[in-house]
Amino acid sequence: xxxxxxxxxxxxxxxxxxxxxxxxxxxxxxxxxxxxxxxxxxxxxxxxxxxxxxxxxxxxxxxxxxxxxxxxxxxxxxxxxxxxxxxxxxxxxxxxxxxxxxxxxxxxxxxxxxxxxxxxxxxxxxxxxxxxxxxxxxxxxxxxxxxxxxxxxxxxxxxxxxxxxxxxxxxxxxxxxxxxxxxxxxxxxxxxxxxxxxxxxxxxxxxxxxxxxxxxxxxxxxxxxxxxxxxxxxxxxxxxxxxxxxxxxxxxxxxxxxxxxxxxxxxxxxxxxxxxxxxxxxxxxxxxxxxxxxxxxxxxxxxxxxxxxxxxxxxxxxxxxxxxxxxxxxxxxxxxxxxxxxxxxxxxxxxxxxxxxxxxxxxxxxxxxxxxxxxxxxxxxxxxxxxxxxxxxxxxxxxxxxxxxx
Numbered sequence: 186x187x188x189x190x191x192x193x194x195x196x197x198x199x200x201x202x203x204x205x206x207x208x209x210x211x212x213x214x215x216x217x218x219x220x221x222x223x224x225x226x227x228x229x230x231x232x233x234x235x236x237x238x239x240x241x242x243x244x245x246x247x248x249x250x251x252x253x254x255x256x257x258x259x260x261x262x263x264x265x266x267x268x269x270x271x272x273x274x275x276x277x278x279x280x281x282x283x284x285x286x287x288x289x290x291x292x293x294x295x296x297x298x299x300x301x302x303x304x305x306x307x308x309x310x311x312x313x314x315x316x317x318x319x320x321x322x323x324x325x326x327x328x329x330x331x332x333x334x335x336x337x338x339x340x341x342x343x344x345x346x347x348x349x350x351x352x353x354x355x356x357x358x359x360x361x362x363x364x365x366x367x368x369x370x371x372x373x374x375x376x377x378x379x380x381x382x383x384x385x386x387x388x389x390x391x392x393x394x395x396x397x398x399x400x401x402x403x404x405x406x407x408x409x410x411x412x413x414x415x416x417x418x419x420x421x422x423x424x425x426x427x428x429x430x431x432x433x434x435x436x437x438x439x440x441x442x443x444x445x446x447x448x449x450x451x452x453x454x455x456x457x458x459x460x461x462x463x464x465x466x467x468x469x470x471x472x473x474x475x476x477x478x479x480x481x482x483x484x485x486x487x488x489x490x491x492x493x494x495x496x497x498x499x500x501x502x503x504x505x506x507x508x509x510x511x512x513x514x515x516x517x518x519x520x521x522x523x524x525x526x527x528x529x530x531x532x533x534x535x536x537x538x539x540x541x542x543x544x545x546x547x548x549x550x551x552x553x554x555x556x557x558x559x560x561x562x563x564x565x566x567x568x569x570x571x572x573x574x575x576x577x578x579x580x581x582x583x584x585x586x587x588x589x590x591x
Contacts, residue, residue: 196267461491473534
């Protein structure tokens with residue numbers, strides 16, 4: 186698939202991360218002055234992040250973690266900002282050395298960031314250098330969702346995922362890509378799916394590692410279960426039970442961010458330990474980590490992800506995407522059908538059990554892969570599995586993408 190060089194329009198501004206020393210000094214001082222709460226004995230993670238674990242992680246953050254090294258690594262990616270629909274959109278644009286690489290926009294979710302993709306960017310853009318087939322190469326566009334990180338804060342209401350998808354479609358047009366793929370998980374999955382739904386002439390395929398509205402949202406009836414195969418029947422019941430447990434034990438963060446993101450923002454913007462705890466808990470609960478988040482993801486990578494929220498002060502504006510969705514006109518309605526070829530990579534420790542018969546109602550599923558390990562952040566937890574599945578999906582689609590980029 187041929188592509189042109191990026192549009193040299195003045196609307197695309199080169200960007201380099203360069204955090205002032207004063208901001209890092211302020212962080213260290215705040216960490217030194219942490220006011221620690223009490224804790225019930227012997228409750229583990231049941232009530233939230235255990236204090237002893239967080240003390241240890243904060244000590245490492247304060248004394249051993251190297252932001253400047255992390256900053257330098259992120260700056261290896263060419264980065265830009267542009268103004269779209271009144272919002273600043275920050276993105277990395279990592280072009281492959283293979284001239285016929287397939288353009289791919291890959292999108293994070295909450296509480297993630299572009300940091301999620303550090304381990305997959307090289308194999309996706311330059312498979313030749315990572316033992317792969319150069320025909321599987323991608324030109325990567327890695328945006329920060331408006332309101333997140335260097336795309337934040339947003340300056341007006343209404344930035345729900347439909348609007349984000351429209352903005353990202355415009356971003357790809359500005360970069361000169363007429364035909365491209367989309368990939369995402371969490372909010373990135375909702376955005377990537379919507380990109381495909383609205384861009385049937387541009388998007389050749391959508392690869393997801395989470396399917397919005399793809400699980401059992403209500404107790405399955407006897408008639409529904411009777412129509413399913415034994416395996417799908419078992420998965421449907423498991424999905425329903427998991428959803429019930431989620432509503433009881435895990436959904437509180439989303440309820441807060443869907444209703445009072447501004448109230449939450451004061452605490453997370455003032456306390457780095459509060460911001461760390463709010464995010465680190467999810468890397469324990471939503472992965473296959475048996476004891477602590479670092480069992481599933483690299484500790485420094487986790488802290489770099491947290492730093493993008495802390496240094497940009499976007500705890501509140503990133504949470505607003507939950508509020509905007511919950512107050513959008515489409516809230517509560519079933520997803521609109523998507524005709525774009527769609528792949529789903531199913532990782533067992535993710536939040537919900539996706540169901541094929543539910544997915545097929547509103548999606549054009551052409552690839553469904555179930556893995557035996559990994560969770561909500563596969564680009565960090567199991568990068569090789571994710572890369573292989575993305576390559577395989579788009580390899581099957583390449584011949585269909587007959588309209589070249591200019």
